[in-house]
Amino acid sequence: MRTAIETVDLHKMFGGRPVLRGVNLSVPAGSIHGVIGANGAGKSTLLRILMGLYRPSRGQVRVLGEVMDTEATELRQRVHLVASEGDLPRGMRVRDYLHYHRLLYRTWDETRCRRLLEALELPEGAPLRNLSQGMRTQLRLTVALSAHPEVLLLDEPTNGLDPVVKRQFLQLLLQEASGTGATIVIATHHLDDLERIADSVTILFSGRALASGQLDHLRDTVKRVQAVLAGELPESIVHHPAVVEVQRSGRMVLITVSGNVQAVVTALGEAGATYCEVVDLELEELFRHFMEREGYRREGILLP
Amino acid sequence: MRASFFPEAIVYKQWRQLRGWLIAWALFTWAGPVHTLVGYWTAMQTRTAYSPPPELLAQPVIAMLHTLDPHVNAARHLAMAALVVGVVPMAMERARGRLLITLAAPIRRRDLLATQIAICLTGIWGVLLVLTLFDIAVNKAFGTVVPTVQILAWFLMEGLQTTAAFAVGFAVSIGVGPTLFAMVCALLLALVPSYAAMMTTELANMTMHGPAYWNAVNRITQAVESLSPIQGPSLWSEHPVISPWHVGLWYAVWSVGWLALAFAMFRRLPLEREGGLFSFDALWDVLLVGTGLMAGTVLGLIAVGGMSQNPQRTPVLLAVWILVAALTWLTGRLLLTRLARRARRA
Numbered sequence: 130m131r132t133a134i135e136t137v138d139l140h141k142m143f144g145g146r147p148v149l150r151g152v153n154l155s156v157p158a159g160s161i162h163g164v165i166g167a168n169g170a171g172k173s174t175l176l177r178i179l180m181g182l183y184r185p186s187r188g189q190v191r192v193l194g195e196v197m198d199t200e201a202t203e204l205r206q207r208v209h210l211v212a213s214e215g216d217l218p219r220g221m222r223v224r225d226y227l228h229y230h231r232l233l234y235r236t237w238d239e240t241r242c243r244r245l246l247e248a249l250e251l252p253e254g255a256p257l258r259n260l261s262q263g264m265r266t267q268l269r270l271t272v273a274l275s276a277h278p279e280v281l282l283l284d285e286p287t288n289g290l291d292p293v294v295k296r297q298f299l300q301l302l303l304q305e306a307s308g309t310g311a312t313i314v315i316a317t318h319h320l321d322d323l324e325r326i327a328d329s330v331t332i333l334f335s336g337r338a339l340a341s342g343q344l345d346h347l348r349d350t351v352k353r354v355q356a357v358l359a360g361e362l363p364e365s366i367v368h369h370p371a372v373v374e375v376q377r378s379g380r381m382v383l384i385t386v387s388g389n390v391q392a393v394v395t396a397l398g399e400a401g402a403t404y405c406e407v408v409d410l411e412l413e414e415l416f417r418h419f420m421e422r423e424g425y426r427r428e429g430i431l432l433p
Numbered sequence: 434m435r436a437s438f439f440p441e442a443i444v445y446k447q448w449r450q451l452r453g454w455l456i457a458w459a460l461f462t463w464a465g466p467v468h469t470l471v472g473y474w475t476a477m478q479t480r481t482a483y484s485p486p487p488e489l490l491a492q493p494v495i496a497m498l499h500t501l502d503p504h505v506n507a508a509r510h511l512a513m514a515a516l517v518v519g520v521v522p523m524a525m526e527r528a529r530g531r532l533l534i535t536l537a538a539p540i541r542r543r544d545l546l547a548t549q550i551a552i553c554l555t556g557i558w559g560v561l562l563v564l565t566l567f568d569i570a571v572n573k574a575f576g577t578v579v580p581t582v583q584i585l586a587w588f589l590m591e592g593l594q595t596t597a598a599f600a601v602g603f604a605v606s607i608g609v610g611p612t613l614f615a616m617v618c619a620l621l622l623a624l625v626p627s628y629a630a631m632m633t634t635e636l637a638n639m640t641m642h643g644p645a646y647w648n649a650v651n652r653i654t655q656a657v658e659s660l661s662p663i664q665g666p667s668l669w670s671e672h673p674v675i676s677p678w679h680v681g682l683w684y685a686v687w688s689v690g691w692l693a694l695a696f697a698m699f700r701r702l703p704l705e706r707e708g709g710l711f712s713f714d715a716l717w718d719v720l721l722v723g724t725g726l727m728a729g730t731v732l733g734l735i736a737v738g739g740m741s742q743n744p745q746r747t748p749v750l751l752a753v754w755i756l757v758a759a760l761t762w763l764t765g766r767l768l769l770t771r772l773a774r775r776a777r778r779a
Contacts, residue, residue: 143705145777174705180537182704205539212537216529220449232442233538 132191133158133280133312134179139188141174141336148174150336151188156314156329158279161306163323163344164316165416166333167425172316173213175333176282179314180210193279206235209278211269213285217257223268224253227275234276242275248297262289270298274305281305283315287322299326324412332419339419348409351418354384356397357404366396373418385410385418443540443548447522451549454521455556461514462560466567469497491575498578501568501587512663515557515595516619519602522549524612533704546699550603550692557599558592590666590681597662597684598623600691607698608712621723626661628726630654632754635734638746662687717769718762725761729754 134156141149149171156162164172177183178190181197181204190197195204217226227246231237246253249267260268266289273281283302287295303326305311317323323330324344331341340347351373357380367375371388382402386393390407397405410418420426476490484490526532526545536542565588572578605619606612630653637650656674659666666680675683698713706712711720733753740746 144773177533177704182533182537184703199536200541202539202541205537210537212530212534214530215534216531217534218446218450218531219525220453221446225449229442229446230538232445233540
């Protein structure tokens with residue numbers, strides 16, 4: 130399968146502080162890839178490097194087979210970033226903003242633009258400064274989809290969207306990836322949204338990619354075993370090297386396993402478990418697992 | 434193949450962003466002369482038997498034509514306004530992270546800059562041209578108070594001077610983030626020749642020498658001062674130290690130099706530093722040296738306060754001046770290095 134985005138040993142320093150450390154990324158063309166991570170993990174920086182806005186301190190970035198850098202203007206005809214930050218231009222109305230992009234992109238699709246404006250109910254005559262955050266995001270998405278990009282980079286795209294629009298938005302992304310074969314990279318904290326649409330994910334922590342690959346493959350690395358066990362949990366299970374976490378509530382036992390899950394299932398069977406099932410972790414649990422493995426854990430706060 | 438869409442898309446966006454400022458520039462430039470003419474016309478309309486004679490009523494218009502000043506000290510005001518116009522285009526792009534969004538589009542950095550410069554300079558020169566035509570028409574109507582060629586010369590010199598002021602504002606706005614701070618920095622840089630002239634006067638310690646020496650120093654300082662686009666040359670002086678046309682040439686070189694610097698800086702501009710005070714680390718050194726020189730001047734002048742007849746005045750002033758500047762730079766550098774180290778550790 131053709132690779133749309135590829136980074137090799139990507140490093141970025143801000144004022145001597147590492148923000149990205151050796152990130153290797155490979156996103157197949159036509160797929161939806163999620164970039165997730167704690168605050169300050171380097172998600173936005175990664176997307177901006179992919180867009181050629183920031184220069185990497187070290188490493189290589191190739192988008193659609195070409196080297197992406199700050200002067201890759203022609204390549205940016207085919208790649209579009211919907212950024213979470215950055216205000217819309219001053220002194221423009223919605224129609225002016227669309228006209229500007231119409232002039233900018235050779236691949237601009239006016240029919241698509243009209244359809245999206247109608248569906249998203251964006252007021253063409255409204256000054257940009259009067260738009261709510263959600264409407265601004267929708268306008269940016271309208272522009273992005275009307276420009277027919279081959280690669281669409283989205284930084285926190287669902288912020289400020291109500292649940293109805295968010296659903297519509299995710300549906301549009303799915304349509305874009307499956308219909309036109311566009312490659313979509315989404316950096317987000319909304320893991321439930323991502324879980325519904327992403328083919329693959331990269332988990333960033335302090336600028337490092339803890340894991341990267343197909344979502345199904347990542348799910349295979351960590352599993353949860355649900356079992357019903359009357360007696361004590363054998364020490365062999367508690368101290369098994371593959372066991373990450375054990376939770377017990379009455380007879381119900383939940384064991385998070387990273388590695389040889391079959392060994393744990395067998396041990397549970399031998400211990401007399403009456404019911405035993407291996408289930409996939411949800412993306413949020415998977416993410417928490419990787420974060421906790423790195424010592425990133427926040428306890429609940431009890432206010433005085 | 435040309436990848437960027439200069440001029441249409443960029444021109445469209447920049448024009449929409451900048452037109453308000455260019456209209457303000459036009460109103461500022463035209464307000465004085467139009468007000469003077471309207472004042473005369475109104476006075477003529479309401480003239481009674483007790484009113485001053487028409488020749489007297491026409492005096493403000495005649496004075497305007499003699500000095501060709503749209504405002505009192507027009508050159509300075511227009512130059513400062515042009516400096517503001519120079520800071521505005523990039524300041525508007527940089528406000529609230531807009532530059533990041535702009536450059537995420539298929540736009541070449543140099544095309545963006547070239548468009549901003551082209552729109553602003555067209556506005557600046559266009560407004561001055563209209564004013565010149567207005568002056569020529571009024572001059573004709575009032576019986577050719579000044580030769581037309583003088584008005585045209587004013588137009589050319591004023592254009593070059595405002596362009597020079599614009600250029601320094603434009604270049605500074607690439608390296609300095611906050612708009613007001615960029616304006617102050619640009620103004621200070623544009624006034625460097627005036628500062629050099631002032632320091633020349635102070636270091637020359639004129640009270641220790643005769644009138645011939647004073648005269649020579651005065652001529653030098655006058656010449657140096659006219660190099661500042663904010664001060665401008667004395668256009669109608671009978672014996673200028675430097676011919677206004679040489680000063681005009683200097684402004685042209687100054688403009689080209691600052692605009693070339695703007696292009697070079699913008700090409701290297703690290704977008705990750707958007708929102709910071711300076712876009713480049715080296716600018717901290719410029720700030721420290723500048724602050725040091727100003728502090729050195731103030732402290733040096735205090736130190737030599739009662740030494741006007743003392744031959745040691747110049748060495749003392751020079752020593753304090755250089756010492757304070759060097760110490761300020763050194764202390765500031767150390768402090769910045771320490772802060773950077775602490776930020777890295779955090």
